[in-house]
Amino acid sequence: MAKKTQTNISLPATFFSLAVILIMSSCGGGQQPAPQFAPTDVDFLTLASGEASVEKKYPGAVEGTVNVDIKAQVSGYLDQIYVKEGDFVQKGQSLFRIKGDVFNEQVHNSEAALKAAIAAQANAQLEIEKVKPLVEGKVMSEMQLKTAQANYDAATAQVAQAKAALGSSQINAAFSLIKAPVSGYIGRIPNRVGNLVTPADVMPLTSLSEINQVFVYFSLSEADYISFVKDRKTDKGMNTVSLIMADGSVYDQKGTVEIASGNIERTTGSIPLKAIFPNPDKLLRSGGSAKVVMTRTLDSALTIPMASVKDIQDRFFVFTLADSNKVAMTPIEIAGHSGNNYIVKSGLKAGDKVALNRIDVLNEGMPVTPGTPAAATDSTAKAK
Numbered sequence: 001m002a003k004k005t006q007t008n009i010s011l012p013a014t015f016f017s018l019a020v021i022l023i024m025s026s027c028g029g030g031q032q033p034a035p036q037f038a039p040t041d042v043d044f045l046t047l048a049s050g051e052a053s054v055e056k057k058y059p060g061a062v063e064g065t066v067n068v069d070i071k072a073q074v075s076g077y078l079d080q081i082y083v084k085e086g087d088f089v090q091k092g093q094s095l096f097r098i099k100g101d102v103f104n105e106q107v108h109n110s111e112a113a114l115k116a117a118i119a120a121q122a123n124a125q126l127e128i129e130k131v132k133p134l135v136e137g138k139v140m141s142e143m144q145l146k147t148a149q150a151n152y153d154a155a156t157a158q159v160a161q162a163k164a165a166l167g168s169s170q171i172n173a174a175f176s177l178i179k180a181p182v183s184g185y186i187g188r189i190p191n192r193v194g195n196l197v198t199p200a201d202v203m204p205l206t207s208l209s210e211i212n213q214v215f216v217y218f219s220l221s222e223a224d225y226i227s228f229v230k231d232r233k234t235d236k237g238m239n240t241v242s243l244i245m246a247d248g249s250v251y252d253q254k255g256t257v258e259i260a261s262g263n264i265e266r267t268t269g270s271i272p273l274k275a276i277f278p279n280p281d282k283l284l285r286s287g288g289s290a291k292v293v294m295t296r297t298l299d300s301a302l303t304i305p306m307a308s309v310k311d312i313q314d315r316f317f318v319f320t321l322a323d324s325n326k327v328a329m330t331p332i333e334i335a336g337h338s339g340n341n342y343i344v345k346s347g348l349k350a351g352d353k354v355a356l357n358r359i360d361v362l363n364e365g366m367p368v369t370p371g372t373p374a375a376a377t378d379s380t381a382k383a384k
Contacts, residue, residue: 039325039367039368039369040358040361040362040366040367040368040369041358041368041369041371042319042327042355042356042357042358042362042368042369042370042371043355043356043357043370043371043372043373044321044353044354044355044356044370044371044372045304045305045308045353045354045356045372046351046352046353046372047302047304047344047348047349047350047351047352047353047354048302048350048351049300049301049302049350050300050301050303051297051298051299051300051301052297052298052301052303052338052341052343053295053296053297053298053338053339054295054296054297054298054335054336054337054338054343055293055294055295055336055337055338056224056293056294056296056336057244057291057292057293057294058218058219058220058291058292058294059218059289059290059291059292060216060217060218060243060275060289060290060291060292061216061217061218061287061288061289062214062215062216062284062285062286062287062288062289062290063209063214063215063216063217063286063287064184064185064209064210064211064214064215064286065210065211065212065213065214065215066182066184066208066209066210067207067208067209067210067286068181068182068184068207068208068209069204069207070095070096070178070180070181070204070205070206070207070208071199071201071204071205072096072098072175072178072197072198072199072201072205073175073178073199074098074103074172074175074176074199075098075196075197075198075199076098076099076100076102076103076176076196076197077098077099077194077195077196077197078096078097078098078099078191078192078193078194078195078196078197079097079098079099079100079193080096080097080193081095081096081189081191081192081193082094082095082096082097083095083186083189083206084186084189085186085187085188085189085206086185086186087185087186088183088184088185088186089180089183089184089185089186089208090180090183091180091181091182091183092179092180093179093180094177094178094179094180095178095179095180095186095205095206096177096178096205097176097177097178098175098176098177098178098197099176100173100176100177103169103172103173103175103176104173106169106172106173107166107169107170107173109169110162110165110166110168110169110170111166113162113165113166114159114162114163114165114166116162117155117158117159117161117162118159118162120155120158120159121152121155121156121158121159123155124148124151124152124154124155124156125152127148127151127152128145128148128149128152130148131144131145131148132145132148178205180208181208182208182210183210184208184209184210184211185208185209185211185282185285185286186206186207186208187206187207187208187209187286187287188206188207189205189206190203190205190206191203191205207286209285209286211279211282211284211285211286212278212279212280213276213277213278213279214276214277214279214284214286215274215275215276216243216255216274216275216276216277216284216290216292217260217272217273217274218272218273218274218275218292219265219268219270219271219272219273220270220271220273221269221270222264222269222270222271225264225270225271228294231296235296235297237295237296237297238257238294238295238296239256239257240254240255240256240257241254241255241256241257241275241292241293241294241295242254242255242292242293242295243255243275243277243290243291243292243293244290244291244293245283245284245290246288246289246290251277251283251284251290253277253278253279253280254277255275255276255277255292256275256276257273257274257275257294258273258274258275258276259271259273259274260272260273260274275292298343301335301338301343301344302343302344302348302349302350303338303341303342303343303344304318304341304342304344304348304354305340305341305342305356306337306340306341306342307340307356307357307359308354308355308356308357308359309332309334309342310329310359315331316331316332316333316334316342317329317330317331317332318330318332318347318348318354318355318359319354319355319359319362320348320352320353320354320355321353321354321355321368321370324367325367325368325369325370326365326366326367326368327355327362327363327364327365327366327368328364328365329362329363329364330347330348331347332344332345332346332347332348333345333346333347353370355368356373
């Protein structure tokens, strides 16, 4: 019985001891120092001003130097198609023939009318020659001679009218054979043999494009246009542009820029320009699309790698090295880009050190161990 009593008495004492230990440990925990983390290794680039090229790309539409819609000038049924879509044709080459029986008959009718008019003119001339001596001999009156002369003048006018009618009918007959007005490439041919074609048709018989050279039309905003006009005076390279084709590749020929209009379009606030490109391989075709690349060279510019820039809600930041080897989150403005680098408009100056890596873990005031990689050193040397 005594043994059982001792066990019951020792349990409360044990619980009391554990509670004291827990209270002591909880009170002492608030006095422990916060853990210290080692500074993060970060590579920094020392900025230096240097030459940089700014590229701007503008969507453009490709057109041939000559673009002609081929339309019928007389009405009739399409009788012959001498070319295929995509063919290259020379100036004067036959393209289409409209059934010309009616026009040939008009020519024959006009020729007959002209012959009749010439015969009537000849009879009027004979009448004058017959009446004239009789009037001189006082056998016939002067009035009869004037009448004969008037008849002759009328017959002469009819001859001229008949000649004009013949020329008109011959022109219509010639229009039944449609020839290429310029050399170039044939576009789509929507009609087929047997279709009725008229001059009032909205759809042309085909289109013809001369593409030894091509025009690429694009537009600049008013602000960009003003900058372009100013910059081209000092940077002659802005008069030369390159082209990115629809497949993303760069066209192997350079183009020159011309202003395509003297006015700014009020509805869009832009002004159209055109870039003229040689097209020896006929790779560019009328109706195509491309991007015109205009390059501006800056003599003294600060550039930073795109990978070192943090974009937060359309605002740009970099981490610069501040005092005590801590980083500062610095807002910047960007003027454009050159290759894989941004061109800094404001926020940084030459000599500033910008973090190149670890920007996803850096925060304002964070201590770092700065380093300068060899690649950064080489790029700085080139900028200088």
